[in-house]
Structures are given as C-alpha cells and as structure tokens.
Amino acid sequence: MSAAGTDAIPKSAYVEVEGLRRVFDVSKPWLNRVIEREPRQSLKAVDGVAFAIPRGETFALVGESGSGKSTVARMVVGLLPPSAGEVRISGVSMTDPRQEAARRRLRARIQMIFQDPYASMNPRWRVGSIIAEPIRAFNLIQGEAAIRARVGELLRLVGLHPDDARKYPHEFSGGQRQRIAIARALASQAEFLVGDEPTSALDVSVQAQILNLMRDLQDRFGLTYLFISHNLAVVRHMATRIGVMYLGRLVEVGPKAGIFASPRHPYTRMLLDAVPDLAHIGRARTPVSGEIPNPIDPPPGCTFNPRCPHANDRCRSEVPRLIDGVACHAVEEGRLPA
Numbered sequence: 001m002s003a004a005g006t007d008a009i010p011k012s013a014y015v016e017v018e019g020l021r022r023v024f025d026v027s028k029p030w031l032n033r034v035i036e037r038e039p040r041q042s043l044k045a046v047d048g049v050a051f052a053i054p055r056g057e058t059f060a061l062v063g064e065s066g067s068g069k070s071t072v073a074r075m076v077v078g079l080l081p082p083s084a085g086e087v088r089i090s091g092v093s094m095t096d097p098r099q100e101a102a103r104r105r106l107r108a109r110i111q112m113i114f115q116d117p118y119a120s121m122n123p124r125w126r127v128g129s130i131i132a133e134p135i136r137a138f139n140l141i142q143g144e145a146a147i148r149a150r151v152g153e154l155l156r157l158v159g160l161h162p163d164d165a166r167k168y169p170h171e172f173s174g175g176q177r178q179r180i181a182i183a184r185a186l187a188s189q190a191e192f193l194v195g196d197e198p199t200s201a202l203d204v205s206v207q208a209q210i211l212n213l214m215r216d217l218q219d220r221f222g223l224t225y226l227f228i229s230h231n232l233a234v235v236r237h238m239a240t241r242i243g244v245m246y247l248g249r250l251v252e253v254g255p256k257a258g259i260f261a262s263p264r265h266p267y268t269r270m271l272l273d274a275v276p277d278l279a280h281i282g283r284a285r286t287p288v289s290g291e292i293p294n295p296i297d298p299p300p301g302c303t304f305n306p307r308c309p310h311a312n313d314r315c316r317s318e319v320p321r322l323i324d325g326v327a328c329h330a331v332e333e334g335r336l337p338a
C-alpha cells in the first residue's frame with residue numbers, strides 16, 4: 001500500500017494512473033444564470049482515481065452508467081485533459097508538456113476500441129484502406145505491395161479473409177466490424193488497447209467470439225488492456241484486476257478472484273448480487289435498491305450512503321478513503337458481516 005492508502009503501483013506497471021480527476025462545467029449560459037440568479041455548476045465526473053496495469057494484463061473498470069468509466073478511459077488515452085492527476089504509459093507522462101515528443105512516438109501504440117466500430121470507420125473507404133490508414137499515417141511500412149500483404153495478414157489474425165480488404169464496412173456484421181476495428185488497432189503496432197464496452201452492442205454468442213479473439217491476441221502479442229464493461233460476466237472473462245467505480249470514485253480495487261469470491265464494498269456486493277449466476281451461496285444477500293444520485297449534487301460523505309444498508313452518521317459526513325483496496329467506513333471499522 002502506498003502512503004496515500006491507495007493500491008500499490010508495481011514498478012513494472014505499463015500504465016500508471018494517479019489522483020485522476022475531471023470536473024465538467026455544466027453551468028447554464030451566462031444570461032440564464034443572471035436571470036434565474038443561479039451560480040455556476042460543476043460536475044465531478046472522476047475524482048481521485050488511481051490504478052496501475054502491468055504489461056500484458058487487463059484492468060477492468062465496472063460500475064453503473066454515469067460512474068465515470070468512459071471519462072477515465074478518455075483521459076488515459078489522451079483524448080480528454082484531466083483537471084488533476086497524472087497518467088503515465090510506458091513511463092511517458094500523458095500530461096507533461098515537456099514530454100510531447102515522447103508522447104507523439106507512443107501515440108501509435110495506444111488504441112481505443114469503441115462500442116460502435118461503424119461510427120469510427122469512413123463508410124466510403126474499403127476495409128483495406130481503413131486498416132492500412134495507421135500504417136500510412138505513422139509511416140510504418142513502405143511500398144504498396146508490402147502494405148497490402150500486411151493488411152491481409154492482419155485480416156487473417158482477426159479471423160477474416162484477406163479478400164475482405166476489397167469490401168466496404170456496411171457489407172459486414174457488427175461482430176465482423178469489431179474484428180476490423182481490432183485489425184486496425186493492431187496495424188499501428190498497438191501495445192495498449194482501451195476497450196470501452198467493445199462488445200456491449202453484440203449478440204451474446206458473437207460477444208464471446210470477440211472476447212476470445214481479444215484474449216488470444218493479448219497472449220500472442222503481450223498486449224495490455226484497459227477494459228470497460230457494465231457486464232460482470234464479461235469482466236470475469238477478461239480481467240486480471242478489477243476496479244469498481246461509483247459516482248466518479250474507485251470504491252474497490254483488487255484481483256479478479258478476490259473481487260468475485262469475497263467482495264468487500266457494499267456496492268460491489270450489490271453489483272454481484274444483481275447477477276443471478278454469480279450470486280454467492282452461503283452469504284446473506286444485501287438487497288440494495290435505488291438510483292445513482294445526481295452527480296451535480298452528490299450526497300455528502302460516502303456518496304453511496306443513501307443506498308447502503310450499513311450507512312451511519314460517519315458515512316453521511318466523511319468521505320471514505322481507499323484503504324487496502326476498499327473505500328468503506330464499515331469495512332475499515334470491521335462492522336460489515338463477512
């Protein structure tokens with residue numbers, strides 16, 4: 001454990017995230033604020049998030065809609081500047097202006113895979129051009145014949161045929177399009193893939209194929225993944241370690257086996273209880289209901305307190321720190337049933 005009480009960051013970590021925070025200004029336009037006498041409003045989408053991913057491992061972020069998963073992902077890949085905190089990938093800071101040159105060299109190695117691959121493909125381009133685009137942009141291979149050969153090889157790697165290079169994206173199914181997106185990510189010699197719900201829009205059987213493909217490629221090329229999903233069965237299949245997010249904060253972090261076998265945070269327990277085939281036999285169920293609160297006006301103390309059956313006065317006034325992988329006063333005080 002580090003001095004801050006967060007999870008220790010292994011020295012060999014490929015991705016290191018510390019104290020990550022993002023605040024959005026969600027104020028109404030100036031004139032409305034003046035007329036309605038309303039102050040500026042801000043929304044803390046991510047607050048104090050820290051984790052590390054050793055090379056070749058998968059860190060999965062889970063949590064309900066609006067918990068800040070995509071905001072973390074966008075900051076990690078450099079699509080969104082953090083309000084505070086630090087992201088280092090392969091030792092290179094994603095925020096320090098002095099490391100711009102190193103960051104540029106690293107850019108090709110960091111790729112994001114989205115839920116809807118179609119949205120990120122030019123529908124008028126043939127698949128061969130789509131996959132070759134990063135090869136050309138980063139000048140990775142010279143000569144048209146060599147690029148064509150590499151595209152064919154990439155198509156085979158993701159379970160498609162080299163002839164598919166001549167087709168357009170609309171000629172493929174959703175699962176095949178996700179394969180094309182993965183081939184394009186690999187084309188740029190990616191080392192680190194960030195998947196934001198990459199299989200959520202697919203049929204269950206197709207989901208499994210894509211997840212297996214991602215795992216195979218990880219084993220083969222030593223890829224490092226940040227994997228985002230609200231589906232715990234998917235997370236169980238993919239993750240090495242898991243971070244559970246609630247209203248912008250990590251409430252529990254740990255190895256997959258520990259989180260699934262003995263979840264400690266009441267919110268983690270609620271998530272696992274909600275999935276019938278993952279429910280624990282022999283442990284008393286903790287029924288928790290309710291909605292995620294409005295992030296513009298979160299409850300004081302532990303933001304989970306309105307939904308938590310173990311909340312007390314301390315929970316309603318003091319924000320719990322992440323201690324030994326869990327942020328909960330009841331766990332710290334040892335008053336939570338095992």
Ligand SMILES: Nc1ncnc2c1ncn2[C@@H]1O[C@H](COP(=O)(O)OP(=O)(O)OP(=O)(O)O)[C@@H](O)[C@H]1O
Pocket residue numbers: 024025026043044045063064065066067068069070071072230295
């Ligand atoms: N550009 C933005 N401007 C204002 N608020 C934003 C912006 N982007 C995200 N938010 C807010 O930040 C919070 C976290 O959003 P985020 O998309 O990261 O959640 P998520 O966990 O990915 O949810 P989902 O599972 O629905 O994808 C939400 O309350 C969201 O409304």
Ligand code: SF4
Pocket residue numbers: 265266267302303304305308309310311312315320327328329330331
């Ligand atoms: S800190 Fe309190 S309210 Fe929050 S999860 Fe723990 S027991 Fe529940």
Ligand SMILES: [Mg+2]
Pocket residue numbers: 069070071196
């Ligand atoms: Mg999201």
